[in-house]
Amino acid sequence: MTTTPDTGAMDNSPSLWLTFWEIIRSYPLLHYLFRRLGLALLTLVGIVVVAFFLTSVLPGNPAVVRAGPLANEERIQKYEKEMGLDRPLAVQFGDYVIHLGQGNLGESWTSRRPVQDELKERLPATAELGIAAFVATLAISLPLGILAAVYSGTAIDWAIRLFATFGASVALFWLALICIHLFYYKWHIAPPPLDRLTIGIDEPPNVTGFFTIDSLLAGDIDTFRDALNHLWLPALTLAFVVSAPMTKMIRAAMLDVLDKDFIRTARAVGVPFRQIILVDALRNAFIPVLTTSGIVFGYLVAGNVIVERVFSWAGIGQYVWQALDVNNLNAVRGFILLIATVYILLNLVIDLLYSLIDPRIRLN
Amino acid sequence: MTEPLLAIENLYVTLIDDRGKSKTILQGVSFEIYPNEVMGLVGESGSGKSMTALALMGLLPHRAQIHSGRIWFGGQNLLALPKREFSALRGSQIAMIFQNPRAALNPLMRVGNQVARVVRLHQGLGKRAAYGKGLDLLQQAGITDTSIRARAYPHQLSGGMAQRVLIAMMLACQPRLLIADEPTTGLDVTIQAQIFELIKAIQVELGTTLLLITHDLGVVSEVCQRVAVMQAGKIQEVAAVADLFAHPQHPYTQHLMSTLLRVDRPANYRE
């Protein structure tokens, strides 16, 4: 990870701030965290600007959409006024930023509810699916990536690489249809692809928002079973596609590490092969894999939107899809900000993890 | 003389490059090493010294294939052994230290743990006892303040220090044959001398047989008893060190000696 030192901007600040900054600097971890957070904030500001103008400047008038195809000019103007679209763009943007500062993402133009409330309701569904898919991805790609690297150049390696290339080419929505056709329509192993629970089964009391966890917390085995029953197929579908790039990354990182001198040393002093692979090589290979996990996150989120659509999964992917359909701009912007924030936080966590794993990285 | 500890017979190794072309890098290498002796293997880089050593260890890279030949060690042909049995010999019977010692240690593991791991593997001690033994070995390898140094990561050590850690690992292995491949490349000259002294001392103390790979005839004259001269994948000459320096037989040896004696370059000059 590259972090550019960015202290020049502090020069003309008041002296109190300077003293504060000096104290911070004397603690490497704090200093690092502050700088990273500052950088993250800067990126986030950029994303707010991009998200706002990208959705506003491009043609397409939400008021027209909302007024419907039969509306006259008068009605459209009325809606424009109501939604604040008649004001100059700069004013709209200032308004948006001020609201944002208050933790307000604006009103959804379809439901008339605050966007942040709606996102909050739907995020757990997406997170549950995404995390389950990620765990499955690791379960698939770790062994495959390791096998391909250890048996590099052999038929095993070739087959795994072919799988990875193929996985990168599979259209997720098509794969999802195949899975549903086989597991639901043909074999009746999976429930119909309709949301997270069978109709008639009540949601478990909300603690984490993850139905599998909440139902267990409530001691409700039937609901747990039903939630899990609905979860596994979309999660595996998503995992299959995400495994492709992940396997490639793990293979490449392992190949790189296996070529290193210290692996040769470990072999030369008689460390068992299994231990070399699982302890020495894997831990070292983790570092490059970690730095690229942003890509995996991208695959997971983008994939989620499609999987949620096919399985009628009531997450934020479905939410933004519905919002785009009717030019519900605040909802779309809220979604963009949410994803970007999670992505930035994730990168921060990765960097910290990175410094935990690798003693060569000191936090400054 | 007694039975050789190790005998290489007619070893041919081919290397397949990225384009799929193969090149024979060892062309019928043969020589013997006797128990308790220090044998030198000299030659320029690319002459096949390291490949010979890796073949002995069964650690040739994927792209290299043993074409033919035999390696006799302790009465059995290593090349005919099942993989598993060959692996069992590594560390316990034959061990090897490499050039570039800092890269030869796992960067994510404290050096004390790396030594302790080898102790556990070969001496069957418990975790705690192995760590204590590891500290002793580090001290034996000439490291002071072992309890502090053992907590360091390889990147925090100097090259010489890292090589001492590796030597401590060899001490834990107690191999019958120790191969040292350019163990001082990249180290300061004064440190080089110290490391050689240490290796020599350990060889005497443990009664280990040592195969020292180097391009430096000066080192050979100080440390080794016998020497094999290698060029272009072939052994050109094998002789006792004293004989070799007195009457180099092969033109290539003579050439090597002349570069050694040139005054316009430092003695440890390398290209």
Add this chain to the structure above:
Amino acid sequence: MLRMLLRHFTLLLGSAILMGFIAVAWVGPDQMKYEPEKVSRNTYEKPSPEYRFGTDKFGRDILTRVVYATRLDLRIAMTVAVVSFVVGSVIGAIVGYYGGRLDSILMRGVDILFAFPAFLLAMVITGVLGDSEKNVITAVTIAYIPYFVRLTRGQMLTVRTLQYADAAISIGNPSWRVILIHLLPNTLTPSLIQMSMVAGWAILDTAGLAFLGLGITSPTAEWGVMISDGAQRITTGEWWMWLYPGAALVLAAFAFNLIGDGLRNLLRLQ
């Protein structure tokens, strides 16, 4: 020897599949006996000698639609790949050459775009722009331009320090000539590989957007649209509606990916 054959096998297989698709796109539509959007009374027909791939809910011949869609999807994917390559490379070359403030601002912008999966970016842009072929192309192109900007910029940073850059400047070439004629061509190898990958992603993205009802929409014959039509019948078992267009789509993306992998190996770059 076997390794070498396999390596080129990847490239050869990918090219062969792609050639097949191009041939279908070129002459295929003229060979069809049905019209892609012509409805008939034979709805939901199973695959048969009359309708090789069956028919959909309006009795349209799926084979005909898949063939017509090939032309459309390939056209979109290739346009996206070429345009994003050209625009991205030029931008990347310019910022890489001049460096400085422009570079740092622009690269920060690129970082921001990278914080967002390309598919989602394309989805938002298409959603806002509205549905048309041109808009999908624009949206997906914008999503992939940053890839080429980053790649070319990185290459440019190394190339501009080489001697022939100085030589080209010293004999009095204007900057734009130095950048475009002398330096840019030397940075393009990785971008060519990337272009093949982007074509693969673009075809998946276009169909994915269409599947979500964005960009290309019904009744146009497009793979994603057809799969979306089929998805509505997923619980009643009319598998041919989505299986064939999906197979075509995946095979096309596979071809682009194989070519990308093959090229990478051929040019030995990673």
